[in-house]
Amino acid sequence: MLAARLYNNHDLRVEQIPDPPALKPREVRVRPVWCGICGTDLHEYAHGPLYVPKENLPQILGHEFSAEVVELGSEVTDLKVGDRCAVLPHVFCGTCYFCVRGRQGLCRQLKLDGVSWPWGGLAEFAIVPAYQCIPLPDNVTFEQGAILEPVASVVHAVERSMRSGDSVLITGAGPIGQLAVLVCSAAGAAEIFVAEPNRVRREQAEKLGVTAAFDPTKANVAEAVVERTRGLGVDCSIECSGSQPGLDTCVAATRPAGTVAQIAIHVGPRTVVPEAWTWKDLTIAGIWSFKFYDTPRILRQIASGRLPVERIITSKIRVSNLVSQGIDRLADPAGDQIKILVAPQG
Ligand SMILES: [Zn+2]
Ligand SMILES: [Zn+2]
The missing domain is CATH 3.40.50.720 (NAD(P)-binding Rossmann-like Domain)
Structure with missing residues (x-):
């Protein structure tokens, strides 16, 4: 499959890699539809690896994405193939002090898709824990779904x-x-x-x-x-x-x-x-991250039309142009871009 992988700073390659392996019982295979480029991706490209563990290199990037579910692990019962989802990047343990108090973003064993989990949104396919998939209401687009992760952090900041x-x-x-x-x-x-x-x-x-x-x-x-x-x-x-x-x-x-x-x-x-x-x-x-299970209500607010997150999107590009049309334009202090969405399918 096609994937954008960080090898080191200023070394980001869009290349063919083997497809992800078989699923564990509570995982799903998703096909990312849109993936946003985040400020942390710019930091990783310019000065990294910062948050990407060195031993994970090369790391597939992309932690703000929407996707379609294409395969279910044997124990996944609350999703179905074809579901449209926003994918939240958090991989959490579910049992630590913070997880049991609803603060999965502070999990002591937190990993993030596209940062410290082997798979990410800037690839044709990703394997993620099923709980990461937050179904999109019918009238919420994949573009809006790709903004859920950053807007959830902002909602958390505003509510504090x-x-x-x-x-x-x-x-x-x-x-x-x-x-x-x-x-x-x-x-x-x-x-x-x-x-x-x-x-x-x-x-x-x-x-x-x-x-x-x-x-x-x-x-x-x-x-x-x-x-x-x-x-x-x-x-x-x-x-x-x-x-x-x-x-x-x-x-x-x-x-x-x-x-x-x-x-x-x-x-x-x-x-x-x-x-x-x-x-x-x-x-x-x-302000770090957000309350994971608050996100369906944010999607409902987007669905209501009262939170038009799509208005920050300034360009949509192909993953093959990730650096030249994406990262370079966002890193330019005089640039005219705000949020660029990437089509990971090529
Ligand atoms: Zn981000
Ligand atoms: Zn935890």
Whole structure:
């Protein structure tokens, strides 16, 4: 089968490899339909292997995907061949402290499709545990299904920081920041401010209906936001840039007793001033993954039309062009792409 495999940084090969072997009783074989390119894939390509264990190389990439079920393991009873699914990448034990409390993303033995599990979404076929397959409602498309994994993380971030009627600052308007605009809107934010240096991304956020989108290279975003929130600052901020200025802006622009949700992954250390958190009685929330079994309700929200996640998709490409039309365009700071979906079938 065709698969995109990471051998090392700047060494990603789209190549023929043997088909996956026979299924274990609780596994299913799926045919990925659309797979999103994630910021972590860009990190792996530019600086990796980071989260991919070295001993797993070459690793099939792709952890944001939708798929069709093509074969069932002998003990799988709740899926059928032909089912349309969003595939969540988590491989979890089901018995550790976190799994039994519904926090499978924190499983002590967590593996992820396309990162640390042998199979991934950027291949013609994948073998996954059956529980990863979340059936798509009839009117949810495969494209929307491929966005479930990132939007679920954003829903988790919003539910840890925002209430309806709140004002929100989102720093970074890449795919996660754009999804944050959509989720905050759907969850009843009164005002949404965005800080993003890339003009195309600012304009895209404006199309999604933000109150104001600032260019942090031209404006003091924290001052502008405080001024526009009656001198208080926003009720909460969601840091989606993974940059020092993004984090600093969130801390400075959030009102006392507000919350800063850190969803972007900062690669490497940053400087923080905890005294500023103390004087403002701030809550700093690290956001990792999401509540696995919350995802069907997110799909229902997408099905209702109130969470139009497909609006962040800017291109759809073939896997054979993964680097030239996908990764390279997303890594370009002046680029015009936000979320690129890849057809893994060639
Ligand atoms: Zn991701
Ligand atoms: Zn576990």
